[in-house]
Amino acid sequence: MHSRKNPLPPVVLGLEAGCCPDPASGRHLIYGRVFKNASDKDGNHHSAGHLREVPWVAIAPVVTAIRVLERIVPDGGLLFDAAVHAFQNAPAAPAASIRPHSLRGRIEAFAAWASSLARRLGRDHEVVPDDRHGAIGLARFRRTLAWHIARRPGGLVAPAIQYGHMRTAMSAGYAARGRDGIHELLDIETARATADTLTTLHDDLTNGVGISGPAARRAIHAAAQAPTFAGSIRTHRQARDILRNPALTVYNNPRAFLMCVYNRDRALCHRLDVTDAPRLDRCQPSCTNIARTDSHADQLRQHAQALEKQAASEAVPDPLADRLTRRAGHLLALADRHEHDCIHLQEPTS
Numbered sequence: 347m348h349s350r351k352n353p354l355p356p357v358v359l360g361l362e363a364g365c366c367p368d369p370a371s372g373r374h375l376i377y378g379r380v381f382k383n384a385s386d387k388d389g390n391h392h393s394a395g396h397l398r399e400v401p402w403v404a405i406a407p408v409v410t411a412i413r414v415l416e417r418i419v420p421d422g423g424l425l426f427d428a429a430v431h432a433f434q435n436a437p438a439a440p441a442a443s444i445r446p447h448s449l450r451g452r453i454e455a456f457a458a459w460a461s462s463l464a465r466r467l468g469r470d471h472e473v474v475p476d477d478r479h480g481a482i483g484l485a486r487f488r489r490t491l492a493w494h495i496a497r498r499p500g501g502l503v504a505p506a507i508q509y510g511h512m513r514t515a516m517s518a519g520y521a522a523r524g525r526d527g528i529h530e531l532l533d534i535e536t537a538r539a540t541a542d543t544l545t546t547l548h549d550d551l552t553n554g555v556g557i558s559g560p561a562a563r564r565a566i567h568a569a570a571q572a573p574t575f576a577g578s579i580r581t582h583r584q585a586r587d588i589l590r591n592p593a594l595t596v597y598n599n600p601r602a603f604l605m606c607v608y609n610r611d612r613a614l615c616h617r618l619d620v621t622d623a624p625r626l627d628r629c630q631p632s633c634t635n636i637a638r639t640d641s642h643a644d645q646l647r648q649h650a651q652a653l654e655k656q657a658a659s660e661a662v663p664d665p666l667a668d669r670l671t672r673r674a675g676h677l678l679a680l681a682d683r684h685e686h687d688c689i690h691l692q693e694p695t696s
């Protein structure tokens with residue numbers, strides 16, 4: 347029923363209308379089915395799977411997407427029901443989920459729709475550009491998703507954020523066995539992001555850039571190893587070797603204006619989770635895994651300036667303006683602390 351090359355995992359393809367009820371209070375939860383090892387008390391395999399014991403927390407854009415799908419498919423039907431989603435005349439098996447060729451068509455149709463909307467609204471810079479490699483296709487779509495999850499934690503791509511949550515919840519971390527499909531791609535993209543972060547840090551330190559924060563010394567040590575693996579991550583095995591090396595686990599976190607020099611025992615983002623990966627989307631400012639470079643300090647100042655400008659606008663109500671001003675002051679204080687505390691390996695070149 348599910349192709350291995352499908353970019354959506356079986357647990358997502360098996361979601362049904364009604365899987366995300368409106369809660370009386372608190373967050374929306376998604377109730378899905380698992381298919382692997384699903385069997386009854388006599389050990390017979392359950393092809394319909396069984397309900398996952400632990401639901402996922404759904405972020406708002408994902409709840410909206412589910413509501414849209416629920417208006418498309420019949421009550422209680424699969425959200426990705428092939429019979430509803432495939433426009434081709436080929437009859438689909440009953441209760442089968444969407445197949446890769448239909449998804450491929452949907453991805454291309456979405457890109458065309460987004461481009462025409464951007465043109466209609468005069469936002470030509472948001473048109474999806476023509477691609478010399480041809481149609482986006484499923485494999486590249488998966489890699490794009492993996493890239494966003496690895497490099498834009500808490501970023502703009504809602505499915506990537508949601509997938510990031512699911513990834514943490516589903517896996518026991520980078521040491522988990524039996525990783526496949528999107529998880530392997532995620533490992534490779536995460537390892538590449540780590541390698542890029544370390545290579546940039548190595549070059550910056552060599553050029554006299556300053557570094558501060560409780561984890562600055564560990565970051566310097568990790569950066570010293572960057573030249574040995576830069577550009578060499580092609581296979582899952584190579585990615586795993588990097589991700590399992592505790593001396594190399596450095597992640598850029600642009601949204602929090604810092605680098606996470608991950609040490610599981612000191613991490614404040616997931617005290618109770620069983621995971622070997624940081625929750626960059628839940629980064630805590632008092633964590634001792636934090637390091638900052640001059641470029642993070644520059645970004646802090648730029649963001650503070652933008653917030654102050656916003657706060658000065660007459661259109662912004664006073665309570666919000668106060669909040670923005672306080673936030674700007676906090677960011678400026680962090681940048682000032684960096685200036686005060688930062689250390690240099692080399693004399694700055696300028």
Ligand code: SF4
Binds near residue numbers: 605606616636
């Ligand atoms: S809280 Fe600490 S371990 Fe978690 S992401 Fe932030 S710096 Fe990393």
